Amino acid sequence: MLMTHTSEPILQGQRALVTGASSGIGATVAKMLAAAGAKVVVNYAGGADRAQAVVDHIQAAGGEALAIRANVHREDEVEAMFAQMFEAWDSIDILVNNAGLQKDAPLVEMSLADWQHVLDVNLTGQFLCSRAAAREFFHRGVVPELSRAAGKIICMSSVHDVIPWAGHANYAASKGGVSLLMKTMAQELAPHRIRVNAISPGAIKTPINSAAWMTPEAEAELLKLIPYRRIGDPEDIGRAVVWLASDASDYVTGATLYVDGGMTLYPGFEQGG
Ligand code: NDP
DSSP states (O other), X not given: OOBOTTSSBTTTTOEEEETTTTSHHHHHHHHHHHHTTXXXXXXXXXXXXXXXXXXXXXXXXXXXXXXXXXXXXXXHHHHXXXXXXXXXXXXXXXXXXXXXXXXXXXXXXXXXXXXXXXXIIIIIHHHHHHHHHHHHHHHHOOOTTTOSSSEEEEEEOOGGGTSOOTTOHHHHHXXXXXXXXXXXXXXXXXXXXXXXXXXXXXXXXXXXXXXXXSSHHHHHHHHTTOTTOSOBOHHHHHHHHHHHHSXXXXXXXXXXXXXXXXXXXXXXXXXXX
C-alpha cells in the first residue's frame, strides 16, 4: 500500500469515480485506488455482476465502494450518477475517465453509427463526466486535509492519440480528441487548482484487445511492436493512476504519461533505418 509521510494510505479519505470500472483496466484502477485509501464509485454500463464483483473485492479488503450504472455519453445518466455519489459521500476528489470501446472497420466500410458511437463513449463521455466533476471542484474548492488540489481528473487515452491506426479511424480520432480535450481542460482549470492529466496505455491485457494476445502467434506479432518485450498488465496503469491522483504529482498538469513499454518509440527503427 502506498503511504504518505504520516503512514496513512496516500489517498486516505478521498472520493474517486472510475468510469468503465466493471472490466479490464478500470476494474484494476478501482481496486488500486481503494487500496490507496480512496472510496470508489465503480461505474458500469452493462456489466452489473462484474461491477458488483469489483465492489465486493474492495469491501472484502476493508475499503468502501459503490456500483453505479450510467452510460457515460448520456447527459441525464451522468448527472444522475454524480448526484447519487454526492448523496452517498458528499463530493468527489478524483475522476478517472476510463470507459471506452472499439468498433473496428476499414474506413470504406465503417458505418456512421459505429463512428458516432465510439466518439460518443470515448470522447463525449469524458467531456460530460469532466464537466460534472469540475463543477463540484469549483463549488467546493481545496480541502487541505485531503489534497493540495481542488480535484484531479485523469483521462484514459491511448498510444493511438499519436500513432495512426488503420482500420480504427473512429477509435484513433476519439483518442486524438481526448488528448486536446485533456490539455484544454488542464489549461482552463489550473487556476482553480484542478489538475487534469492523461495516461496513454500501450498494449494492456484486457478483454478489449484479447484477439491481439490470446494465441502465441498473435502475442509474438504484438511483441514486435513493444521494445520492452512484454505486454502490459492493468496494474501497470493502476500504479500510474494512483500517482497522478495523489499529491506526489501535485505540480503535474496537462501531461500525457505513455505507459507503453516503448510502443511510441518507433520500434520499426530498432534495427537501424
Ligand atoms: P474493457 O473492454 O475491458 O472495459 C471497458 C469498460 O468500459 C467496461 O467496464 C465497460 O462497461 C465500459 N463501458 C463501455 N461503454 C460504456 C458506456 N457507454 N458507459 C460507461 N461505461 C462503458 O477495456 P479496457 O479495460 O481495455 O479499456 C479501458 C480504457 O483503456 C478504454 O478507454 C481504452 O480505450 C483504454 N485503452 C486500453 C488499452 C488496452 O490495451 N487494453 C490500450 C489503450 C487504451 P460494461 O462492461 O459494464 O459495459
